[in-house]
Amino acid sequence: MIGTTVCAVDGLTVAYHSGGEWLKAVREVSFEVCSGEILAIVGETGSGKSTTATAMIRMLPRNGRVVSGRVSFDGRDLLALSTGEMRRLRGQDIAYVPQQPMSAFNPTMTVGRQVAEPLVIHRGMSQREAAPLAAKRLREMGIHEVERVMRAYPHELSGGMLQRAMIATAMICQPRLLILDEPTSALDVTIQRQILSLIKEVQVGYHLAVVLISHDLTVVSQVADRILVLYGGRAAEIGPTLDITTRSRHPYTRGLLRSTLTGTLEHKAKLTSLAGYPPNPLEVDREPGCPFRPRCHREIAECAVAFPPLEGEPGHLWACYDPEPIS
Amino acid sequence: MSLAAVDVSKRFFLGRRWPLQAEYTIGVDGVTCEVAPGQTLGVVGESGSGKSTLARLMLGLLAPSDGRIEFEGKPLSGFGSGAWRSFRRSVQPIFQDPRSSLNWRHSIERIITEPLQNFGQDRSERSKRAVELLEQVRLPTHILKRQTSDVSGGQLQRVAIARALALDPRYLICDEPLSALDVSVQAGVLNLLLDLQASRKLAMMFISHDLEVVRHVSDRVIVMYGGAVMEDAPSGDFYRTPRHPYTQVLLGRASPLAEDASEPPAIAAAEASSSRETRCPFTDRCPLRQERCFRERPVLRELAPGHRAACHFA
Numbered sequence: 001m002i003g004t005t006v007c008a009v010d011g012l013t014v015a016y017h018s019g020g021e022w023l024k025a026v027r028e029v030s031f032e033v034c035s036g037e038i039l040a041i042v043g044e045t046g047s048g049k050s051t052t053a054t055a056m057i058r059m060l061p062r063n064g065r066v067v068s069g070r071v072s073f074d075g076r077d078l079l080a081l082s083t084g085e086m087r088r089l090r091g092q093d094i095a096y097v098p099q100q101p102m103s104a105f106n107p108t109m110t111v112g113r114q115v116a117e118p119l120v121i122h123r124g125m126s127q128r129e130a131a132p133l134a135a136k137r138l139r140e141m142g143i144h145e146v147e148r149v150m151r152a153y154p155h156e157l158s159g160g161m162l163q164r165a166m167i168a169t170a171m172i173c174q175p176r177l178l179i180l181d182e183p184t185s186a187l188d189v190t191i192q193r194q195i196l197s198l199i200k201e202v203q204v205g206y207h208l209a210v211v212l213i214s215h216d217l218t219v220v221s222q223v224a225d226r227i228l229v230l231y232g233g234r235a236a237e238i239g240p241t242l243d244i245t246t247r248s249r250h251p252y253t254r255g256l257l258r259s260t261l262t263g264t265l266e267h268k269a270k271l272t273s274l275a276g277y278p279p280n281p282l283e284v285d286r287e288p289g290c291p292f293r294p295r296c297h298r299e300i301a302e303c304a305v306a307f308p309p310l311e312g313e314p315g316h317l318w319a320c321y322d323p324e325p326i327s
Numbered sequence: 328m329s330l331a332a333v334d335v336s337k338r339f340f341l342g343r344r345w346p347l348q349a350e351y352t353i354g355v356d357g358v359t360c361e362v363a364p365g366q367t368l369g370v371v372g373e374s375g376s377g378k379s380t381l382a383r384l385m386l387g388l389l390a391p392s393d394g395r396i397e398f399e400g401k402p403l404s405g406f407g408s409g410a411w412r413s414f415r416r417s418v419q420p421i422f423q424d425p426r427s428s429l430n431w432r433h434s435i436e437r438i439i440t441e442p443l444q445n446f447g448q449d450r451s452e453r454s455k456r457a458v459e460l461l462e463q464v465r466l467p468t469h470i471l472k473r474q475t476s477d478v479s480g481g482q483l484q485r486v487a488i489a490r491a492l493a494l495d496p497r498y499l500i501c502d503e504p505l506s507a508l509d510v511s512v513q514a515g516v517l518n519l520l521l522d523l524q525a526s527r528k529l530a531m532m533f534i535s536h537d538l539e540v541v542r543h544v545s546d547r548v549i550v551m552y553g554g555a556v557m558e559d560a561p562s563g564d565f566y567r568t569p570r571h572p573y574t575q576v577l578l579g580r581a582s583p584l585a586e587d588a589s590e591p592p593a594i595a596a597a598e599a600s601s602s603r604e605t606r607c608p609f610t611d612r613c614p615l616r617q618e619r620c621f622r623e624r625p626v627l628r629e630l631a632p633g634h635r636a637a638c639h640f641a
Binding site: 044045188189190193215216217252255256259260261262265267268270271272273274275277278280295 | 373374479480481482509510511512513514515517518521522525536537538539540542543544562563576577579583
């Protein structure tokens with residue numbers, strides 16, 4: 001069941017300072033996430049998916065800044081908050097799970113201490129008070145030998161185990177918004193499936209709003225309620241998962257889906273592949289028009305002039321002057 | 328006439344523990360497999376399963392601790408410098424990440440033509456050949472003068488393929504050739520490899536963690552776990568009737584045992600008294616494990632023509 005809007009991003013534009021000029025990596029991206037919903041953001045290298053996430057929680061690298069747009073959380077504009085106010089929200093109401101669990105943990109502290117740390121920081125608990133709560137949360141994340149895991153240092157645990165502990169850390173203050181950046185891409189296939197179903201379980205159990213970032217459309221379509229497809233820093237298409245996977249209208253989304261192996265193709269037969277390569281993020285800002293144009297098989301004159309507006313049906317929008325027909 | 332591993336093992340030396348007992352970690356453990364002419368051998372397994380070590384053994388970049396790699400019936404260990412040169416011509420690698428496997432100080436042209444120079448072609452022949460090779464991998468010829476940092480990852484992997492093809496090899500050892508690439512360019516590179524294989528009658532060893540891709544390209548598939556082969560089957564059988572519990576876990580048709588599940592006392596006792604050499608490597612996560620799996624290591628046995636699995640209960 002999908003509840004009320006928890007976080008709304010409106011016209012977000014983010015630029016990085018590079019070689020003496022500001023280049024926009026994310027341009028006018030808008031979406032909202034409701035409680036009890038998983039929104040997946042899908043895109044390739046340089047599409048702006050991680051930039052969108054780090055801008056939302058105001059953790060952009062030093063050379064990045066938000067040029068325009070609003071990020072509202074519970075009706076408050078996150079971009080207008082003071083650093084201190086933002087710090088109180090982060091880890092408490094908004095949790096973020098970065099890429100690569102192995103490098104996100106501090107190697108010199110036990111896992112138990114790190115899982116409990118948000119309680120010490122945000123709730124003023126002592127380590128002793130926080131530890132049983134951390135153990136409880138780890139158990140919820142499907143870890144059986146909680147005692148051993150609490151005492152272990154990160155290098156003593158496997159990637160799948162660390163990812164579970166990372167999600168436990170994120171969930172310890174019972175946030176209302178959870179942002180996960182590529183939570184499964186560093187893991188093996190079998191573990192990947194387990195982590196995805198854990199994310200789904202947690203989201204349902206806590207009626208959480210989740211933003212799930214990934215490069216893999218087929219992986220996220222197993223758990224997401226809605227999918228936002230980014231290309232060259234712009235929203236190409238957004239809609240309910242079923243609409244995106246079965247009746248997508250943007251040629252890029254369609255191309256991605258067509259080039260995925262589904263098992264129905266004859267052995268060693270050729271795949272339908274997208275021509276060309278993803279745009280260089282440093283160059284995409286310099287050209288007006290649609291960033292997908294050089295690779296698109298439906299290009300028309302307007303495509304070079306201006307970026308197409310997002311339009312479509314209620315709930316399912318695409319940015320294309322000549323969308324693919326529904327097959 | 329093929330490239331084959333015969334009961335190959337590779338141990339890596341870790342150090343010595345007092346009193347002077349040498350410690351090793353096992354990379355590859357008793358693997359027998361064959362890359363037959365014109366065919367593709369798929370290798371699947373998770374990280375740490377020994378896939379890449381096997382690739383490096385097949386390329387002659389590592390020497391086996393036990394067993395042998397045979398090229399057209401002769402073991403690599405007996406090769407003199409002439410035999411090595413002809414082996415290098417015939418067997419070429421494609422690695423996962425072209426940004427780290429190719430020299431970023433060199434121009435694209437130099438990367439592609441270096442093998443030709445090494446084998447004595449003069450400058451004009453080389454630049455003619457470089458243009459041909461670029462056409463074969465469907466790259467524009469104007470990138471010859473570029474540096475690796477000026478081209479995208481997908482283009483650079485095509486450059487790596489062009490370099491591998493420069494000497495007209497008969498075998499390509501591809502170690503995760505798609506996984507560093509963006510999703511939208513993977514299909515194009517895969518199509519290119521399939522095309523080249525068909526037109527040049529190339530034999531390939533194709534290593535990947537992506538089961539769909541391996542299913543699509545391979546004639547035969549081996550599954551590795553803990554350095555050893557768990558299952559070896561024609562690719563059709565492999566996906567239709569997987570026999571080993573690990574293969575079933577990989578294909579999502581069974582769940583693995585949780586990493587830290589509690590277990591019946593009999594199994595716990597068997598586990599405590601077993602050693603790494605005597606037990607099945609998959610006992611740590613196998614949903615079907617029994618006491619016997621800790622006492623007696625299963626060997627590959629034939630379950631159907633050409634289909635083998637190493638499990639007591641398969």
